[in-house]
Amino acid sequence: MAKISINLATGSLQKEEIIVGIDLGTTNSLVAFIDPDKQPKVINDAGKGVLVPSVVHFGSAGDITVGNEAKNYLLTDPQNTIFSVKRLLGRSYHDIENYQEFFSYKVIDDNTESLVKIKVGDKFYTPIELSGMILKELKDRAEHALKTPVNRAVITVPAYFNDSQRQATRDAGKLAGLDVLRIVNEPTAASLAYGMGLDPEETKTIAVYDLGGGTFDVSILQIQNGIFEVLATNGDTFLGGDDFDRAILDYWIENNKLDRATLQQNRELAQELRLKAEEAKKSFSHQSIFNEKAGDIWCTIDKQTFEQLILPKVEQTIESCRKALADAKLDVGQIDEVVMVGGSTRTALIKKMVSEFFGRKVHDEVNPDEVVALGAAIQADVLAGNRSDILLLDVTPLSLGIETMGGLMDVIIPRNSKIPTKAGRQYTTSKDGQVNMKIAVYQGERDLIKENRKLAEFDLKGIPAMPAGFPKVDINFILNADGILKIQAIELRSGVKQEVEVKPAYGITDDLVEQMLMDSITHAKEDVAQRMLIEARTEGEQTVYTVEGFIKKHSTHLSENEIADTQEYVTKLKEALTQGDKDSVHKAIDELNEFTRPFAERLMDEAISTAMKGKSVE
Known part of the structure; x- marks a missing residue:
């Protein structure tokens, strides 16, 4: 007997499993699908809103909340509330060390070349696991709203993401129980949402200016016969609306003569000021002055000052546009359309400067927060075989x-x-x-x-x-x-x-x-759990190998106590490697690194001063 599925949300026959489009964002994430009328539509589950804040909170009882509820803890429990995790995907500590003060949670510096870990209580999480939790929330919301299982997805990433960042996004999807059919560039998705590339006869050159919460990129795309080709991309995976908030925050710190060290310790106040800065930025779309209190501190700024503060960052994005055009070997006059993507493009100064640079009105008719997810849903529809108007080139069936x-x-x-x-x-x-x-x-x-x-x-x-x-x-x-x-x-x-x-x-x-x-x-969940344990053990074995080699080489420069204590930490790590879970291995690595760092630095200083003796520096 044949099975027929009925979608309870729409009342229509469900011929194919729904494939959703997901925009995994730095600040907010969202999910979209193609409705029975063949229109892309964002999902608003149970009136919680379309945008799901990309925030994860870890409660004292081991409970984990994601999204709207988690965002409330940014003020009350900042050290256990993770935000802007997309900025950490596929990155090493070395990449983000200058931004450490921006994060209210503990980002572990165990080795400047290895990928970052985040410590919450006694547990260690990778950005992949945290992104997986956000994707799982999106999957759950989609299933609840559509009343049907959702196992397959298209996920978008900035065109500027490198290979390890793309792979990390794919792994996060797998951890959330999603079969990630394709990782799509955000500019391609945005163009699809504007209907560009749907007409097989159309030939167009498009500039997509994408400024989100934490990432910026500009992409020059050529669409011909329904095929999207990225001619050039430029940008900065560490520039976004967060930086505008930070500029306002720095302005208030300076104006109120606040001590940064004290602010570093008072995480609650720091977060309250950060959220006020975000509020101020958004308010300038309908007012010209912001004047509110955070605790005892007056947070006052006007629109003109705000625009002066962010001007260097906006100019940086315009310079990226210039470079992308040069790489594509095109001049401004050859760009047919300019598409604006990302919530930060609502800023009036940005629209003005981008429009002036390209010499044309920019496309901002589709909600800039939703445009990428809507395009991802269209791409998902193509992969489901429901559209023949967009040509997909041959693809590899397996990784x-x-x-x-x-x-x-x-x-x-x-x-x-x-x-x-x-x-x-x-x-x-x-x-x-x-x-x-x-x-x-x-x-x-x-x-x-x-x-x-x-x-x-x-x-x-x-x-x-x-x-x-x-x-x-x-x-x-x-x-x-x-x-x-x-x-x-x-x-x-x-x-x-x-x-x-x-x-x-x-x-x-x-x-x-x-x-x-x-x-x-x-086997997605057990596979990823096993991968993470193996990666932790590999890292632990490398740490043991490095530390034992270091002790052997420098034993004459170390005290007996230092050597004995180090060996105790090494033994502890070896025990964790044979018996422990991922977190206990990371904890033992962290403790060994913390203990050995001071005398490793001391030996480095001694080596430098010996090398410099008798040498003059000009």
Whole structure:
């Protein structure tokens, strides 16, 4: 007997499972779908509003809240309330150290090159886990509003996101129980929402100016025969409306002669001032002066002062527009349309300056907060096979990647990437003096390579013997239109190079592809949990290796107590590696790093002063 699904929200027959479009934003996130009238529509679940604040709160009883309710805790419990997590996706501490004071929660600095972790109580979270919680909230809201399961999605990212940031977004989707069909550039989604590219006869060159809460990018797109091509992109993944808030905040700190150190300790007041700054910024769309109190502090600013404060940042975005045009080898007169995206583009000064730069009226008719999600829903509809008016190039059916430490699959070309395509990542050695690197290539959607299909394996030989972490090995995947994959590995310091070709895998049936995809959804949560434990253990093993090597090398410069105590911390970490969960491993790493940092810095200072003796500095 055939099963027929009925969508209770619309009363219509549900022929296909709904694929949603998700805009995972720095400040707010939202989800959209195509309604029975074939129109893209944002979801407003149970009157909570369309925008879901990208905020996660951890309660003392272990309860986790996301969105509107979590935002209320920004003032009352700031150290356990995480915001602007998109700024941390795929980033190392080194990338964000100058912005540490902006975050009211603890961002862990264990090693400036490794990806950041966030500490809440005794637990450690990665930006991927936190983004996964936001995506899970969006999935739950969509399912509640549409009265139907939602397992598949298109998620948008800034065009400026690099490979590790895109992969982190994909992992977050998987953790939320979503099969991420495609990661789409936000400018492409915004153009689709304006109906650009829907007419196969249309040829247009578009500039998309996207200024959100935490990221800015400008993209020059060419649309021809329904195909979107990004000609150039420029911007800054660390510039956005948050910076406008910060400019107002700095102005109030200066005007009220507030002590920054005291403010750093008084997190509640700091957050209250930050929220007042956001309020002031928004108020200038309908008034010219803002004058309110936060505690005993008068927060006063007028529109003219605000525009003077943000002018350098806005000029920075205009400079990015100039660079993007130069990279696309176009002049301003060749741009047919200018599309505004992101809540921060509501600022009058921005509209004025962008319009003046491009010499034309900008498109701001569609709500700038919703435009990307609406476009993502249209893209999802295309992937569902419901539209033939947009051409999708051939895509890879399954992800391609390589094996990394701990038997993990590191995706280099995600599934549903259009072909031909090229992508790469940089790797390094894990042991001192390592001269060979095994490169094993896999196809599949699971986090562990043993669950995926092996395509090829080869050795990059003759890497010059160097300390662990020093060699820089670029691994590039080049997939041509016939599905033939060429893998290149090159050690950049020495030029040692190796290439291998993998022929199309004709032995893989549609049923097997479908089975592999279904397995990836079914096992998503346990896969990601296992991946995170393996990554924590790998990091722990590397830390033990580094610290033991350091002690051996510098034992004459350390006291017996320092050596004995360090070994105690190392033993604790080794125990966590064999018995512990992810959090206990991270905790042991953190404690070892905290303990060894002071004398590592002391030895560094001694080495510098010895090297400088008898040398004059001019």
